[in-house]
Amino acid sequence: xxxxxxxxxxxxxxxxxxxxxxxxxxxxxxxxxxxxxxxxxxxxxxxxxxxxxxxxxxxxxxxxxxxxxxxxxxxxxxxxxxxxxxxxxxxxxxxxxxxxxxxxxxxxxxxxxxxxxxxxxxxxxxxxxxxxxxxxxxxxxxxxxxxxxxxxxxxxxxxxxxxxxxxxxxxxxxxxxxxxxxxxxxxxxxxxxxxxxxxxxxxxxxxxxxxxxxxxxxxxxxxxxxxxxxxxxxxxxxxxxxxxxxxxxxxxxxxxxxxxxxxxxxxxxxxxxxxxxxxxxxxxxxxxxxxxxxxxxxxxxxxxxxxxxxxxxxxxxxxxxxxxxxxxxxxxxxxxxxxxxxxxxxxxxxxxxxxxxxxxxxxxxxxxxxxxxxxxxxxxxxxxxxxxxxxxxxxxxxxxxxxxxxxxxxxxxxxxxxxxxxxxxxxxxxxxxxxxxxxxxxxxxxxxxxxxxxxxxx
Numbered sequence: 505x506x507x508x509x510x511x512x513x514x515x516x517x518x519x520x521x522x523x524x525x526x527x528x529x530x531x532x533x534x535x536x537x538x539x540x541x542x543x544x545x546x547x548x549x550x551x552x553x554x555x556x557x558x559x560x561x562x563x564x565x566x567x568x569x570x571x572x573x574x575x576x577x578x579x580x581x582x583x584x585x586x587x588x589x590x591x592x593x594x595x596x597x598x599x600x601x602x603x604x605x606x607x608x609x610x611x612x613x614x615x616x617x618x619x620x621x622x623x624x625x626x627x628x629x630x631x632x633x634x635x636x637x638x639x640x641x642x643x644x645x646x647x648x649x650x651x652x653x654x655x656x657x658x659x660x661x662x663x664x665x666x667x668x669x670x671x672x673x674x675x676x677x678x679x680x681x682x683x684x685x686x687x688x689x690x691x692x693x694x695x696x697x698x699x700x701x702x703x704x705x706x707x708x709x710x711x712x713x714x715x716x717x718x719x720x721x722x723x724x725x726x727x728x729x730x731x732x733x734x735x736x737x738x739x740x741x742x743x744x745x746x747x748x749x750x751x752x753x754x755x756x757x758x759x760x761x762x763x764x765x766x767x768x769x770x771x772x773x774x775x776x777x778x779x780x781x782x783x784x785x786x787x788x789x790x791x792x793x794x795x796x797x798x799x800x801x802x803x804x805x806x807x808x809x810x811x812x813x814x815x816x817x818x819x820x821x822x823x824x825x826x827x828x829x830x831x832x833x834x835x836x837x838x839x840x841x842x843x844x845x846x847x848x849x850x851x852x853x854x855x856x857x858x859x860x861x862x863x864x865x866x867x868x869x870x871x872x873x874x875x876x877x878x879x880x881x882x883x884x885x886x887x888x889x890x891x892x893x894x895x896x897x898x899x900x901x902x903x904x905x906x907x908x909x910x911x912x913x914x915x916x917x918x919x920x921x922x923x924x925x926x927x928x929x930x931x932x933x934x935x936x937x938x939x940x941x942x943x944x945x946x947x948x949x950x951x952x953x954x955x956x957x958x959x960x961x962x
Contacts, residue, residue, distance in 0.1 A: 623691060623700055631880040634692050638872055640865040641674040641681065647724035651734035651905035658955050665955065668873045675902060677863040678714040682707075690864055694886050695818035697868035702819055710822050713829045715856055722811070722860070723760065723903050735759050737904035740776055741893045741911030742766055744920035744932075745961055751910055752777040758908065764896045766793035768800045768925040775924060776911070780805040784813040784896035787824035790849065791842035800925055806851045811858045815867065815895050825861070862899065870898045874946055877939035887937045894943050901956060908957040913944045915960070 649656060659669035674681070687707070690698040699707055719725035723735050738758040740746075742765065755761060755777035762782040766789075769778060783805045785793075793801055816822065823838035828846035847854060871890055875898075879888040890898075893912065900907050911924060913932070922930040934940050951958035 625694055625701060625886045628885070629883055631885045632692070636689070636692075637868075640670065640869050641863065642670065642672050643674045643720040644672065645720075646672040647719065647721045649724060649735075649905055654734065654905035655901050655907060655955055658953075662953060662955070664949075664953065670869065671902070672720075673866055673869055673902065674863050675720050675866050675899065676717050676860045677711060678717050678861070679712045680716050681863065682711040693864065693868055696816055696821075696864060696889060697871060698864050702822065706819070706822050706826065710826050710829065711861075713826075714861055717860065721903065732759055734905040736906040737762060737781075737900050737908070738777070739897045739900045739907060739909045739912075740764070740767065741897075741909070741913075742768070742923045742925070743911040743913060743917070744922055744924050744926060745914060745917070745959070746772075746775050746911040746924035747921065747926075749775045749910075749924075749959070749961070751775060751959060755779070755908075755910060760904065762896055762900050763805060764893045765789040766797050766801050766923070766925075767805060768797065768923075769805075770800070772925060780807070780810055782811050782813055782896075782900075784815065784892060784899070786815050786817045786892055787821045787839055787846075788817065789892055791824075791839055791846075794849070795842050797925075804849055808853065808858075811860060813896065813899060814859065814861045815892055816861060816864070817889075829856075862895070866899075866902075867895065870895060874898060875939065875942055877942050879936065879939060884936060888939065889937065891938050891940070891943065897947075901950075906956075908959065909947060910959040912947055912958065913940050914958060915944070915948065917944065 651657070656669065656671040659665040659671070662669075687699060687704060691700055692698060694700040695702060723737075724731075736758045737760045738755045739762040740755060752772075752774045756779045758779075760781035761777060761779045762784060763780050764784045765786075767776075767780070767783065769776060769780075785804075790804060794803065814821070814825065816825070820838045823835050824846050827834035828850075831845070831847045833844040834840050834846060843849070867889075875890040875894060877888050879885060897907075897909055897912065917932055921928075922932050932940065947956075947958050950956045951960075
């Protein structure tokens with residue numbers, strides 16, 4: 505039986521104490537670091553910006569409702585709208601969206617000239633549920649698939665998925681999606697699902713450097729005859745189930761191949777293939793994988809056709825991305841110990857045309873509708889997020905017509921080493937910041953519903 509382990513919080517080891525559910529005191533700390541740095545879920549995922557994540561004070565008691573403000577200003581995308589699909593409502597009462605509810609009452613008095621109260625993670629004993637929690641930016645210009653049995657077509661016919669799956673949700677964020685109204689909305693959600701506790705100037709500077717992406721459905725943008733009727737994608741995780749699997753040729757037979765974080769290929773071509781079309785990562789998972797895996801993964805996948813999918817975890821990702829976009833050294837204390845200049849990790853012909861930053865709304869949607877863990881109801885709720893591999897797989901399910909997943913957690917995972925490239929057998933450790941068992945159940949449910957194909961071994 506797997507034990508749940510604490511997740512080290514960068515720069516604040518004392519904050520671990522309150523989140524330890526069960527620990528293996530005999531496991532060397534060095535093994536923990538190595539395991540967390542290179543996995544498809546990067547179970548370490550240090551949270552420098554979340555030092556106070558375990559502190560708890562009284563949850564706000566306001567429960568009035570108000571309408572969600574629409575984006576304003578020239579930068580707002582006229583083709584995006586909000587959507588709140590029918591789905592089971594959360595058990596806990598929603599917190600008011602009214603900004604006045606965040607200020608002290610001034611009834612009968614002239615309101616003082618003060619800034620509105622800033623939302624902090626420590627204000628909540630469990631994940632707050634706002635009355636616009638399940639509303640997301642949609643893209644009305646999405647291209648349509650011609651595939652009769654595409655994922656989106658199957659989802660529309662599924663009693664389970666029809667109220668969950670949003671085929672036209674906005675996947676990628678760019679400068680059109682940022683203004684003060686959007687900042688105030690997304691400030692209600694902790695990273696990576698929003699901007700809570702982040703620096704406004706930093707977020708604005710980074711996002712306004714991202715050029716408009718004309719196509720959310722990047723694989724459907726090409727309407728030429730060369731585009732296959734049904735676009736097939738393989739999503740390759742780093743699970744030990746792939747070792748000696750012989751799946752390499754099958755993986756490469758797909759139109760596109762998605763890989764994540766420590767995507768080791770050399771020496772494992774027969775098991776994992778050679779082709780890479782999309783590479784998904786967080787700033788930490790990318791740089792740490794290179795450092796920890798050494799010669800196995802000395803550089804990230806490169807090529808003119810490869811697209812990069814950046815999942816922004818928090819402040820360190822914004823700092824790192826700012827340095828990448830400006831081609832400068834990253835600010836001290838933000839992953840600089842892994843190499844000061846992020847652009848060095850990419851080829852000399854680096855282009856923003858192939859660099860896609862995932863919208864916080866899409867990350868929150870994936871968490872809310874597919875991978876909402878019971879951890880979110882606990883005092884250490886802010887530690888949780890789905891693994892980067894899970895984010896990547898769900899992204900592929902919203903981009904591709906047919907999806908096959910390899911190297912993801914399945915029933916019987918205990919029989920395999922943590923990673924397919926492990927030289928010595930290492931068991932999968934369950935840490936509190938991810939919910940691997942929930943992901944296992946969701947992948948099997950999608951497989952059993954014939955929405956995707958999950959590689960399993962009897």
